[in-house]
Amino acid sequence: MPTVEVVATPLAEATTDLVVVAAFAPASGERTDPPEPTAGAIELGDAAGIELAAELAAAGFDASVGATLRVPTRGALPAPAILVIGMGAAEDADTDTLRRAGAAAANAAERLERLAIGLGDALPEVASADAAQAVAEGVHLGSYRFGSYRSEAPTFTLRDVSLHVADDEVEAASAAVEVAAITAGAALLTRELVNIPPQDKRPPALAERAVAEVEGLPVTARVLAEDELEAGGYGGILGVGQGSSEPPRLVELTYAPDGAARHIALVGKGITFDTGGISLKPSASMETMKTDMAGAATVLATIKAAAQLELPVKITALLALAENMPSGTATRVSDVLTMKGGTTVEVINTDAEGRLVMGDALVHASELEPDAIVDVATLTGAMVVALGDRISGLMGSDDELAAAIVAAGDVAGEPIWQLPLATAQYGERVEGAIADLKNAGGREAGSIFAALFLARFVGEDIPWAHLDIAGTAWAASAEGYRGVGGTGTPVRALIEWLRHA
Ligand code: BES
Ligand code: MN
Ligand code: ZN
Secondary structure, three states: OOEEEEEOOOHHHOOOOOEEEEEEEOOOOOOOOOOEEOHHHHHHHHHOOOOHHHHHHHHOOOOOOOOEEEEEOOOOOOOOEEEEEEEEEHHHOOHHHHHHHHHHHHHHOOOOOEEEEOOOOOOOOOOHHHHHHHHHHHHHHHHOOOOOOOOOOOOOOOOEEEEEOOHHHHHHHHHHHHHHHHHHHHHHHHHHHHHOOHHHOOHHHHHHHHHHHOOOOOEEEEEEOHHHHHHHOOHHHHHHHOOOOOOOEEEEEEEOOOOOOOEEEEEEEEEEEEOOOOOOOOHHHHOOHHHHHHHHHHHHHHHHHHHHOOOOOEEEEEEEEEEEOOOOOOOOOOOEEEOOOOOEEEOOOOOOOHHHHHHHHHHHHHHOOOOEEEEEEOOOHHHHHHHOOOOEEEEEOOHHHHHHHHHHHHHHOOOEEEOOOOHHHHHHHHEOOOOOEEOOOOOOOHHHHHHHHHHOOOOOOOOEEEEEOOOOOEEOOOEOOEOOEEOOOOHHHHHHHHHHO
């Protein structure tokens, strides 16, 4: 990650390789008007003897979100060029536009070393600290390159980024930029873990990596291996993992700061590769299934960030790790598993494995008697059909908890939509024919079925929210600050929620 520093130096005086300012597109309906540089942009242009508005018009720059135009300064400023970033129409711009602008700036500077950004005044209605956080997050998210598997690492040389703000904004903006380094760092950890090929993150290895990630922080780690999983009756995790040549793991991480008023349990699905098992997936559906541990990566990154931010809330993160493989030892279709706590489940479809590992982990979480449980899982293809790759689905037992998480998602630019748990309508569908429960029903309301299944493992009266990120954990194409691959969603939303929980 490049370093981002807040300074009060005038933008025109920045010794840097590129100075960044913004321009707005004309309001919709007035498309023929030229784009409008911000006040800061005009001021910078004046200092360089450049009339930016005329330059933009002459270049046919449309100032759409993320569009960039490079204007050379020809020796008039210490910086050799000005980069104008499009913000779209002013009436549509929000905090997320600033994140996208930060990412666009970082991308434009990928072969440079230094970048000076003056975007703080672009959106007067966004508080300067929030703007600084958003721009810095955008810079970090836009600077990420997954390169460890290339024989030659991708070129990315940007090192020093300065955010230029007014004198009286330096203190608050500096604090916000420190928060941004942690929140973006957490998103990038999740993206990185998702992007790692499945051969290098099989359950024991991923468990070790999780423990290593929190080393040096006030987080205690406990890894349950096969023998302890057997002794504890974790039949779901063991049943899913038994087809693999590498055993499953349950990782428990605890952050318990002095004086914490609340205890939140986070539970993440960690299928390190989902072949479907004996109910084998078709090849095309398997192509992105290294992503199936995104929930576990999310809860790991979230607890790490909470400890770094010294949030005053106790957190337990549970990572349910298993590899879902078909083999002679794999769970068969119609086998019955006894889950932690004794509930029996007939396995109708071995590809509905996430709910099996999550069921055990939810029982474990419930035994800790937390004030709330939030689980995160790439659980159902049905959620991809329902909400696509930009909106995560949420179901749960507590509307207040749900609303708080949805609101945090809005702030973080990670939209979340609540769907009904529909216990009254569909609750009975999870009842089994020969066991207590069955792990799969028909095609209808598949995401709700899965959530209703999970609900059977959550302790009564514990407020619970389930985030289905099957669509949002992975991006097939780049857009804004999301590159191709793991997205890190909904890590920043969860951190935002915990900061106010
Ligand atoms: N990991 C998948 C869900 C998934 C699908 C995640 C697409 C990301 C993208 C999950 O384990 C799964 O296979 N679910 C099945 C359940 C079905 C067999 C009841 C599904 O959704 O098809
Ligand atoms: Mn599956
Ligand atoms: Zn899965």
